[in-house]
Amino acid sequence: MVTLTRIYTRGGDAGETSLGRGERVAKHDLRVEAYGTVDEANSVIGLARNAAGRTLKNDAHRTHVDTMLARIQNDLFDLGADLCTIEAKGGGTALRIVASQTERLEREIDEMNAELAPLTSFILPGGSEASAWLHLARTVARRAERHMTALAAAQPVNLEAIKYINRLSDHLFVLGRRLNDNGASDVLWVPGGAR
Numbered sequence: 001m002v003t004l005t006r007i008y009t010r011g012g013d014a015g016e017t018s019l020g021r022g023e024r025v026a027k028h029d030l031r032v033e034a035y036g037t038v039d040e041a042n043s044v045i046g047l048a049r050n051a052a053g054r055t056l057k058n059d060a061h062r063t064h065v066d067t068m069l070a071r072i073q074n075d076l077f078d079l080g081a082d083l084c085t086i087e088a089k090g091g092g093t094a095l096r097i098v099a100s101q102t103e104r105l106e107r108e109i110d111e112m113n114a115e116l117a118p119l120t121s122f123i124l125p126g127g128s129e130a131s132a133w134l135h136l137a138r139t140v141a142r143r144a145e146r147h148m149t150a151l152a153a154a155q156p157v158n159l160e161a162i163k164y165i166n167r168l169s170d171h172l173f174v175l176g177r178r179l180n181d182n183g184a185s186d187v188l189w190v191p192g193g194a195r
Contacts, residue, residue: 020085020094030151035083037144038165041137042076045069045172048133052179055130065175068108072168075101082161083148097161105167112174121188123173127180134176141169 056062085094125135
């Protein structure tokens with residue numbers, strides 16, 4: 001468990017930060033960029049939760065959506081911990097994203113998608129406020145995934161973590177459709193429609 005008695009330490013004033021096991025790296029290090037972007041996605045999901053809580057009328061549906069998003073926010077802290085802890089030589093345990101977390105996202109995607117009409121066009125971000133925030137969270141998750149795969153090309157990264165972030169963006173997309181009246185309020189792309 002984490003106990004914080006001071007918020008600022010002055011340890012980053014020279015442009016470096018500490019990873020999970022104390023290694024010092026530049027604040028622009030690929031690993032820091034990856035878990036920082038995961039944190040950004042988590043913040044946007046918090047805005048989506050707030051919007052969904054205010055606007056969803058059905059109590060059971062509101063609770064279900066909030067429960068899914070709360071689990072995802074907790075998972076994203078797990079993912080940040082995973083990314084900021086390089087596997088130590090000689091072992092030691094580190095918090096890692098595991099297959100069951102990705103599988104849960106897949107089950108939820110399948111359950112939500114079963115109630116949606118098939119897509120006939122790409123969707124423009126928008127519709128309900130909650131859906132718009134989920135689309136923003138989805139794009140931030142995709143950026144986190146790009147940072148994570150760039151990091152994985154240079155350093156060890158938990159493969160399940162990459163699977164999780166990939167599935168998360170799909171989950172946020174499908175949930176965004178669900179919160180747009182099961183897709184009825186989706187804003188569809190009309191190719192060349194603004195000419």
